[in-house]
Amino acid sequence: MLKFLSILATGTLLLTGSATAGSFNLGRAATPAEVAAWNIDVRPDGQGLPDGRGTVEQGDEIFAERCAVCHGDFAEGVDRWPVLSGGDDTLTSDRPVKTIGSYWPYLSTVFDYVNRAMPFGDAQSLKPDEVYAITAFLLYANDLVEDDFELSHENFTSVRLPNEDGFYMDDREASPIFKKRNVCMTDCKADVKITARAQVLDVTPEETETETEAVSAASASVSHPEPVIAALDDALIEKGAKVFKKCKACHQVGDKAKNRVGPILNGIIGQQAAVVSGFKYSKALKKLNDDGLVWSDENLDAFLTKPKTFVKGTKMAFAGLKKEKDRVALIEYLKSHSQ
Amino acid sequence: MSERLKSPTRRNLLKGGALLSGAALTGAAVPARADDPAITNLQPWMQELGDGVDAMPYGAPSQYEAHVKRRTVEWLTADRISSINFTPLHELDGIITPNGLCFERHHGGVAHVDPAQHRLMINGLVETELVFTMEDIMRFPRENRIYFLECAANSGMEWRGAQLNGCQFTHGMIHNVMYTGVPLRLLLEEAGLKTNAKWLMPEGADAAAMTRSIPLEKALDDCLVAFKMNGEALRPEQGYPLRLVVPGWEGNMWIKWLRRIEVGDEPWHHREETSKYTDLMANGKARRFTWEMDCKSVITNPSPQAPLLHKSGHTVLTGVAWSGRGTIPRVDITLDGGKNWHAARLDGPSFDKSMHRFYFEFDWDGTPLLLQSRAHDSTGYIQPTKNELRAVRGENSIYHNNAIQTWHLRENGEAENVEIS
Numbered sequence: 001m002l003k004f005l006s007i008l009a010t011g012t013l014l015l016t017g018s019a020t021a022g023s024f025n026l027g028r029a030a031t032p033a034e035v036a037a038w039n040i041d042v043r044p045d046g047q048g049l050p051d052g053r054g055t056v057e058q059g060d061e062i063f064a065e066r067c068a069v070c071h072g073d074f075a076e077g078v079d080r081w082p083v084l085s086g087g088d089d090t091l092t093s094d095r096p097v098k099t100i101g102s103y104w105p106y107l108s109t110v111f112d113y114v115n116r117a118m119p120f121g122d123a124q125s126l127k128p129d130e131v132y133a134i135t136a137f138l139l140y141a142n143d144l145v146e147d148d149f150e151l152s153h154e155n156f157t158s159v160r161l162p163n164e165d166g167f168y169m170d171d172r173e174a175s176p177i178f179k180k181r182n183v184c185m186t187d188c189k190a191d192v193k194i195t196a197r198a199q200v201l202d203v204t205p206e207e208t209e210t211e212t213e214a215v216s217a218a219s220a221s222v223s224h225p226e227p228v229i230a231a232l233d234d235a236l237i238e239k240g241a242k243v244f245k246k247c248k249a250c251h252q253v254g255d256k257a258k259n260r261v262g263p264i265l266n267g268i269i270g271q272q273a274a275v276v277s278g279f280k281y282s283k284a285l286k287k288l289n290d291d292g293l294v295w296s297d298e299n300l301d302a303f304l305t306k307p308k309t310f311v312k313g314t315k316m317a318f319a320g321l322k323k324e325k326d327r328v329a330l331i332e333y334l335k336s337h338s339q
Numbered sequence: 340m341s342e343r344l345k346s347p348t349r350r351n352l353l354k355g356g357a358l359l360s361g362a363a364l365t366g367a368a369v370p371a372r373a374d375d376p377a378i379t380n381l382q383p384w385m386q387e388l389g390d391g392v393d394a395m396p397y398g399a400p401s402q403y404e405a406h407v408k409r410r411t412v413e414w415l416t417a418d419r420i421s422s423i424n425f426t427p428l429h430e431l432d433g434i435i436t437p438n439g440l441c442f443e444r445h446h447g448g449v450a451h452v453d454p455a456q457h458r459l460m461i462n463g464l465v466e467t468e469l470v471f472t473m474e475d476i477m478r479f480p481r482e483n484r485i486y487f488l489e490c491a492a493n494s495g496m497e498w499r500g501a502q503l504n505g506c507q508f509t510h511g512m513i514h515n516v517m518y519t520g521v522p523l524r525l526l527l528e529e530a531g532l533k534t535n536a537k538w539l540m541p542e543g544a545d546a547a548a549m550t551r552s553i554p555l556e557k558a559l560d561d562c563l564v565a566f567k568m569n570g571e572a573l574r575p576e577q578g579y580p581l582r583l584v585v586p587g588w589e590g591n592m593w594i595k596w597l598r599r600i601e602v603g604d605e606p607w608h609h610r611e612e613t614s615k616y617t618d619l620m621a622n623g624k625a626r627r628f629t630w631e632m633d634c635k636s637v638i639t640n641p642s643p644q645a646p647l648l649h650k651s652g653h654t655v656l657t658g659v660a661w662s663g664r665g666t667i668p669r670v671d672i673t674l675d676g677g678k679n680w681h682a683a684r685l686d687g688p689s690f691d692k693s694m695h696r697f698y699f700e701f702d703w704d705g706t707p708l709l710l711q712s713r714a715h716d717s718t719g720y721i722q723p724t725k726n727e728l729r730a731v732r733g734e735n736s737i738y739h740n741n742a743i744q745t746w747h748l749r750e751n752g753e754a755e756n757v758e759i760s
Contacts, residue, residue, distance in 0.1 A: 020467055021531025026478050027461075027469040034470065035462050038599050041540060041550060043607050070417070080417035091623035096735050098614065103625075106608050113610040116548040117447065120421070123546045167617060170629045172739075175731045177723045183671065183713070185680045191760070192676035192709060194747060196500040198643070198756035204504040205412055245448075249420060260418055 040124075042112040046157040049111070053152035054133025056140040062130050063137050065308070066119045069250070069261055069317040075099075075141040078261075085141040091166070101142030105164045107156065111135050119317065121249030232336055240333025243326045247318070253337040262316060267338045268295050269331065284313030300334075301327050406430075409440060412508055415496070420448040421547070423490070425511030428637070428659065429645040434485070434515055434687050434694045438569050441514035443576045444490055446611075447546030450596045454580040457544065459526075459564070463602035466531030473566070473580055479521040479529075482563060484586070485693045487661045489513040489632045491589035491616055494740040498729070501745075501756040505644040509744060509756060510637040513661070515694035518584050520565030523558050527602070536602045540609075541583045544598035551592045552606035553585065557630075561586045564597065587663030587692040588630040589738070591616050621733030632663035634722050635741035636670055636697070636714035647752035651705035658683075658712050660695045665717030667695040674701065676709030676745070676759045677724075683712065708748040709759055725758060 020027055042048040064073060070081035077083035087097030096103075100110055115131045117123050126134070136151035139159065145151075151159070172178065198204065244253070250262035257264040263276035273288035273295060274281040281289075288311065293299065303310040304327045306320040321327045400407065409424040416422040426442040443449070454473045462468040490512035496502045503509050527539075532555075539558050543549040553562070563584040566573060573579040578595025585592045591611055606612070606628075618626040638658040641647045647654060660667040670683040683697035697712070714722045725742035732739075747757040 020469060020529045021465070022525070022529030024479060024525070024529055026475045027471040027529060030460055030462060030468040030470045034460065035468055038460055038542070039462055039601065041542070041601065041607055041609070043603075043605065045605070080414075091619060091625075091735075092621065094734075096619055098619070100614075103619075104614050106613065109608055109610050109613050112607075113614075116550070117546065117610075120447075121546070123447065123548065166623065167613075167625050167627045170626050172626070172629065172631075172633070177727060177731060178720060180719050181721060183680070183721055185671070187678065188680070189678055192678065193760040194709075194757045195760055196758035197747075198501040198504040201500075201502055203412075203414065203502060204508060204643075205410060248448075249418065 040112075040116060042108045042115070044106040044108045044157075046108065046153070049108075049153045049156055050128040051153050052128035052132045053150055053154075054129050054131070054136050055150045056133075056136045056145065056147050058129075059133035059135070059137025059140070062126075062133055066122075066126075066317050067134065069315050070120060075138060081261075084138055091163075099142065100138055101144060101162060103163050103166070104161055105167055107135065107139070107159050107161055110138055111156075121246060122319070125319070233332055236329050236332040237336045239325075240329035240331070240336075243321065243330040244333055246321075247330075250316075250318075253334070265334055265337065269297065269300065269335050269338070271295055282313055282315045284311050297331055300331055304330065404430075407440070409442060409511075410507060412496075412503065421446050423492075423512065425507045426514050427507045427644075428511055428513075428639045429506050429642050431639070432657065432696070434659070434696050435569065436514035436516055436694075438516065438571065438574050438577070441488075441516065441568075441574070441577060442490070442512050444512065444590065445545070445547070445576070446549055449576045450543075450545035451575055452544055452580060452596050457580050457596075457598065459581060459597060460599045461526060461530040461602065462599065463540075464533040464536040464604060465527070465602050466533065469530045471526070476521055476526075476564065476566065476581070479525050481519055481521055483517055483519050484561075484563065484584070485515065485517045485688075485690045486584060486586045487513055487515040487632075487692065487694045488584075488590045488593055489635075489661070489663075491591060491629070491632070491738040494635075494742070494744075495737045497725075497742075497744075497756075498734045498736070498740055501758050504756050506637050506639050506642040506744070507644055510635075512590070513694070515659075515661070516568045517570070518563055518565040519567035519570070520563035520584060523562040523564055523583070523600075526564060526600075527558065530602075532602065535604045538603045538606050540601040540603060540607050541592075541594040541597055542599040542601070543578070543594045544596040549591075549594055549611065550607065550609045551594065551611055552609070552628075553592060555602075557585065557588070585630075587632060589616065589632060592630065616738060618732070618736035618738050620736060626736075629739055632661070633739060633741040634660075634662035634664065634667070634714050634716035634720050636660035636667075636712040636722060637744045638672075638710050638712050638746060641710070641748055641752070641754050642746055643754045643756055646754060647703065647748065650752055651703050654701055654703040656699040656701065656710065658697055660697060660712065660714035661693065662714070662716035662718075662720070663692060664720065666691055666693075667714055668717055669715040670695075670697040671713040671715075672697075672699040673711045673713075674708045677711060680713070705750060707750060709757075710746045710748055710754075711743050713743055 070078055071084050072078050075084035076086065083097055084100050087099040087102035090097045090102060111131055114134055132151045136149055139145040140147060140149060250260055251265050252258055252260060253265050257266055259276065259279045263279035273293040274285040275289065304321050307314055307316045307318055407427055407430040409426060411422060411424040423444045424442055426436060426440055457473055459471040459476065493512035494509055497509055537555050539553045539555060540550055541553065565582055565584045566580055568577060573582055581597045583594045583597050612627065618629050636658060638656060640657050656672065660670050666689050670685065671680040672683045673680045681699060683699045685695055685697050687696045689695055722741060722743055728742045745757050745759050746754040748754045
């Protein structure tokens with residue numbers, strides 16, 4: 001009933017006739033609020049930009065907290081995560097570095113993408129002012145503005161990226177390859193030599209891994225029930241598995257887990273802090289290790305509530321889990337991966 | 340009761356076969372061929388009862404096919420979520436890719452969308468901005484079409500030289516399935532296009548909120564909003580419950596988990612059509628909006644992951660060919676690195692912008708071969724060599740590598756990815 005009233009209130013309920021322009025009379029008119037909720041895209045001419053503003057300085061701070069774990073403090077990129085700054089004059093080199101400064105044609109692309117898809121694993125969590133600030137910082141990181149610059153919906157379209165004119169419309173069909181030609185079928189060349197070989201590089205994934213997996217997959221198809229650890233709550237583990245989706249951009253658990261942006265979390269409960277081999281911990285986490293901290297239900301709960309409050313200086317770029325039930329479920333899930 | 344053999348693995352089977360034929364060859368004039376235990380021994384499946392009809396409510400391949408699966412190349416991407424895996428082309432035949440083997444490319448992982456909570460919105464330059472539920476979409480007239488979907492970066496690792504040893508890795512960012520869906524034109528007409536409408540921006544409901552700009556002519560021509568693949572619901576990794584089908588055009592445009600289509604008068608120049616999916620040329624300039632997938636082919640067997648275990652004798656060579664601009668009327672095969680070419684036999688249905696299957700049967704004399712396939716499409720375009728392509732593209736363009744692939748088949752039946760003069 002309430003819902004019905006609210007539809008009436010917005011004035012979009014059509015009492016008679018067809019709501020649609022087509023002949024099927026299927027679908028219904030979208031409400032202005034519905035369109036506004038999804039219509040977040042931004043174009044080079046500024047269409048779609050929300051009102052807001054942010055400075056390089058603000059952006060620097062937000063970037064360090066939310067973005068630097070993958071993209072680096074100066075947007076230089078960590079591991080294989082995208083490099084966002086530098087790369088000037090590399091587009092004709094053997095190894096082009098395609099960054100916002102060196103390659104991207106429009107600043108609107110930066111705003112739109114950060115706004116819709118970043119931070120990785122926590123999309124659409126940034127407020128317009130924060131997106132303006134991050135975008136301003138990225139301009140600064142590419143030496144395109146000074147450190148006192150403020151970006152806003154008012155001055156946005158006055159900023160141009162250096163490589164705007166570096167693009168042209170697909171013209172493949174004008175190339176010689178598209179010319180009609182006759183192909184030779186017999187005695188086409190006298191001599192053939194091998195000039196490059198994949199085995200020299202040796203970067204193909206090993207086949208042996210497939211074979212061992214094949215055996216285990218075959219025996220698994222008999223479908224034995226998973227062994228259940230008696231003390232744990234299956235329903236809670238299942239909920240925790242869902243919560244873990246927020247973590248898995250950076251962390252892995254299970255038999256094949258590897259260190260990624262974050263360390264492997266198998267057996268984390270009861271484990272001393274910062275002991276996963278091969279992972280580069282922040283100074284703050286190493287100090288916890290020195291202090292002899294062992295992860296328990298209680299301190300992990302506190303850490304997960306507000307990571308940067310519990311461990312000042314952690315490089316974990318995660319705002320925290322506000323709901324207690326999410327934290328409890330997640331901890332139960334992590335317990336189910338006890339090595 | 341004779342001693343039962345353990346179930347042989349596939350590899351043992353192949354070894355056993357080779358031994359047997361070897362024994363037959365070296366035998367006396369009246370061959371004293373050893374009895375084949377596959378016949379003389381009672382196999383467990385001949386005696387014991389099998390599974391009942393309730394054992395597998397949703398079927399799966401034989402346990403002996405467990406090696407047939409999508410595989411990834413870990414070093415290609417920073418993590419496994421915004422990443423790619425590859426279709427095992429060397430294990431398939433015909434033209435249809437089974438749903439569970441269709442390669443995956445995600446930018447924010449696989450979204451698991453509840454169809455009851457899924458909506459498709461059409462907004463922007465239309466008479467009425469509309470919202471459809473899945474039920475609404477199912478009430479539009481449907482079409483069934485078979486199309487290939489190829490990632491623009493398929494073979495992208497091979498620009499600078501032969502790199503990955505297996506057609507799964509060099510050519511496996513492609514699949515070919517039958518889609519059931521509603522012509523996008525009907526949905527747009529339902530909303531009513533304004534006269535200044537020129538571009539569409541489809542958007543996904545995943546954590547990447549994937550977007551691309553598509554010209555209106557293409558949308559009105561042959562795009563589908565699909566909900567089924569190969570007869571069943573789309574797989575989550577292919578965009579369940581709804582994906583855009585953009586026939587012949589690069590896979591990145593086939594927006595999965597399709598939730599919105601905005602109609603506009605200009606392209607949006609979003610990340611996936613500026614920073615990515617633009618083709619950098621040797622002079623430092625880049626082509627944008629390179630939508631069509633050029634005509635291409637590859638020999639899937641033999642290939643590095645599919646050696647010729649039978650050694651010399653009658654040999655079946657097979658592969659696939661496709662073009663984003665039409666059908667494939669002709670494929671040429673060479674066994675000697677391009678000195679001489681032969682017509683391949685195309686078999687199976689020939690559909691517009693679909694994969695085609697070709698075969699070439701020959702007697703292999705056991706000497707090393709340099710194998711290539713060269714496809715011709717219905718526009719008259721002929722698949723170029725790698726060097727022809729490099730001459731006009733340089734080596735930095737990542738995308739749209741449709742060059743002829745060479746496999747070096749050695750005496751022992753193993754094949755390697757190579758380049759030749």
